[in-house]
Amino acid sequence: MSGREAILVVDDQPDFTRGMARLLAAPFPGLDILQAVSGEAALALARKHPVRALVTDLRMPGMSGLDLLNKALLHDPTLSVVLLTGHGDIETAVAALKSGAYDFLTKPVETERLVAVLSKALERSRLLTENIRLRSLVTSAAEAPGLAGMLGESPAMRRVKETLSAVAASDYTVLIRGESGTGKELAARAVHDLSRRARGPYLSVNCPAIPDQLLESELFGHVRGAFTGAERDRKGLFLTAGGGTLVLDEIGDISHGIQTKLLRVLQEREIRPVGSSRSQAVDTRVVASTNRNLEAHIRDGAFREDLFYRLNVLTVHLPPLRERREDIPLLTRAFLSRSLAEMGLPQKEMSPEALAHLCARDWPGNVRELLNFVRRLAVFGQNPDIDLSLVLFVENRSQAATARDEDLSPYLVAKARVVDGFTKAYVEELLRRTGGNVSEAARISGLERVSLQKILRRLSIEAAGFR
Template sequence: MPHILLVEDEPIIRSALRRLLERNQYQISEAGSVQEALDSYSIPDFDLIISDLRLPGATGTDLIEHAQGKPVLIMTSYASLRSAVDSMRMGAVDYIAKPFDHDEMLQMIARILHDHKAAAAPVTVPEANLDSRVNHSDLGIIGCCPAMQDLFNKIRKVAPTDSNVLVLGESGTGKELVARALHNLSRRNKKPMISVNCAAIPETLIESELFGHEKGAFTGASSTRTGLVEAADGGTLFLDEIGELPLEAQARLLRVLQEGEIRRVGSVQSQKVNVRLVAATHRDLKTLAKTGQFREDLYYRLNVIALKLPPLRERDSDVLEIAEAFLERQNSQQETGRLHFSREAKRAILSYTWPGNVRELENAVERATILSEKPEIDAEYLGIDIDLNAMDATSFDELPLANFSAESDHCPESPEDLSLEDYFQHFVLEHQDRMTETELARKLGISRKCLWERRQRLGIPRRKTSIE
């Protein structure tokens, strides 16, 4: 169980956060100030330190040097990127603005712990001629379909270089995971990876936030600030949704790529920076460049290596594997016991097109684990827009026939020798004299309505002696 130190001077916030984390299987120790934390605990013994930025006597960033490499997550009510840059320059692994969303906090903690564990492991790059289905779990991305295997191999080839990378894919496909894998497998993995969502920063502030500014450069610039590009010096800069970057900022970014230097807003002096740029977008940058909405010269600078993430609907059985991984995470975080998907839920997961991709799947699994009233999660709790009764019977092929029922030992033929409809008919006729319609439907992983419709289609009458 990960051990987390929580440093927060507001008792109400500290108590609420402690309850949240303890409910999700984290061991918590707490302190009201930096000095109390130093007097009471050995800081390097913790897996993660979560600290408020503004504390009596000292700031939360003072804990970073005492952490001796353990990750420090900074909480701040001053929810500006400027405070975040200062914290991350001093070595904080990330920051979160108060008031924060509980799900956001839990996801951030899980990611930080995972990334720290991955960074601590030795980095090994397999030879190019190894089997393409080599275990890629160290990348932090799940996928066995051919498109993902090809992507994993490209990540391993590209990661050790300093080439710029453009990650393409629909929203929710996990583009930031690819960026993190590139960073973790690179020679820069001891330096920071700074992630910026270009769509989330107001256009009037984006140049200041990316490149920094001098004191007095504009109204409100009361002190000199370091930009996010400079904060990533020596490491990786990940620009998500780069298609939303204004043209003026694009020109400045081009200078970073061409000359390896930046100039803060309001400054006449340039300074060198050494960053590896990974950009991501769900938009067609080439089309935007042709219409003048994106600089063509910047597009070609970014498009040195293009990695395309397939949408979830094109990843075949990966969908169920990813859903099981999300369910396992929920099982470890929630006090609900061991949950598992029903057969109908698995069929629904495989049949649905997931327009929101991995992000939508993760939300559906979380919703289902919260709402389910029994260990077996029914399809209805996934909350997806799909007609469960209209799912084609051929979707049974997606899962092994052996899973239909543990009682199939009574069948005179091996299930593999039967077609799906033969198997369905054989199973119903074999068991309907001692099972209710509800039990039959549950064993087959379908609803009662679907069972009735298939009886009608296949001409299987209900026995008068069947139990109800």
């Protein structure tokens, strides 16, 4: 057993299966071509090997091709089955399609037609397998204690999850850094949920959204009469979050006055409510987040260096989406499933062309922008599946909404930009799936090998980098 993906050829005539195996070996060099002379033997092979496509005769003694179809799909629903029939069996073959067969061909089989059908059958099987894998990842991420919502299996996201688990084990202050929309709020929640404080309060405050005079009272509390309107004592967030976690969101935008008071809290582990002469000890873990370049703010005098070092005890860096594009299919599927469920709509699949186009975009708004885009797809999608035409439609609507007052590129320039982005993402996905095998990638795409090589040269894509 090689472990490589395989095509399984089944016919009760050994000479026919051997001939088919020789015929398929050249166009599918990266696959094992397995042979069986009965349905029973075929099922045994399918249980031992990663069979992606099964080519079987319809009429066989013992187990028929139709029976084999039903049993094989019970074992592996992602399998693509191609039936070989005589001209008199067309009606039966059509019925088999309704039972789950991918396609059927009439004998004698034309080599070119067989190779084309099998190429598409293999791609279908791989897509079904990938969809199941993504669904499993979405489910496991949702169920993972402490890391719910931190979707991603890329090396960058695995490092983030490892870092979050490590920093959560201590009680030190954490600084979470990353561009807007990268998931800093989710990361802060994960630190709390994975820590020993998980049963304690979890409070978050968006610092720049509150005026300075109110933010001080919000954080540290106040006593009665401290200022106009202070009719009674009030506990601040530091005391309210005692035994738990307080998240200071966008810490880079607070004023110098608040910075000074916050520094004292972190140093002394005590707060003094506004208008009070007494300090109170606090047992609250601080998690701060920012999308600002704090080092540049320090050089400009806008942020205290000593406060930076108090906050920067443990740091979590969240990567932008453009640096973990391999997570986009998983994120897209999770967001689409969630959006459709929220709207009470049936679940849908997304075409590989649509996913490839999404993977090619830079997403300056990161995960939040992708989420909003997928929500629009769910709203405007009327067909059973989300295809490239819908993605381009929603994309154009979004661009039109933000560019009404801006100069538009000439039509041909804008079109070329979109086509090149799609082509690059599509070809890179082809090479990933085929392990850099240009011949197999050409067959799956329906392009001539020479044409595909021209595209690779034009877009500066090296096939060797995918092997």
